[in-house]
Amino acid sequence: MAIKEAEMFYKQAMAFLDQGKIGKAIEFFDNALNIDKNYVSAWNDKGVALMELEKFQDALECFEQVIRLEPGDNMAWYNRGYVLMLLEEYQESVNTFDLFLGRYSKKDDFYKYALYMKAKGLYSLKEYDESLESIKTALKKDKTFKEARELMKLIGEEKEKE
Secondary structure: OHHHHHHHHHHHHHHHHHOOOHHHHHHHHHHHHHHOOOOHHHHHHHHHHHHHOOOHHHHHHHHHHHHHHOOOOHHHHHHHHHHHHHOOOHHHHHHHHHHHHHHOOOOOHHHHHHHHHHHHHHHHOOOHHHHHHHHHHHHHHOOOOHHHHHHHHHHHHHHHHO
16 A cells, blocks of 8 residues: 555656656655655656756765665666766766766667766866767767767867867
8 A cells, every 4th residue: 555655646746747846746756755765766756856956965865875775777877977977076977977887788878978978077087088088989879969079179179288
């Protein structure tokens, strides 16, 4: 019975999220989590909702809870790396994207975005050669990847200054 109730709160939270009612969605994710503290999807989607509100530290805690409950959840690792980037925790973000890239399929867009995010972190750490390597790999996957091309140009400008 409790699991069904948690699912009901979760579904309602997702409906609120779809409607852009972020605060209400978080309230319902919390209701679901009060019933089932191990509800991985509720933790993950609450983290996404918190990101929408720019509550990045709280979002990070949600994604880390997902990882504690399900260490194999690749999207939680991706989300963790992304939030760490937003928090300007560049080295930890790069480390997280490295872990993600080592275990995630190279077939879909999240792989190229993770390469880009890793490159962005390395660029912020002024590790331009490594950043360029990651960007080139992303561009091999998608030659039209606009953000990657822009970052490659910035890296080139920084390398010229050296």
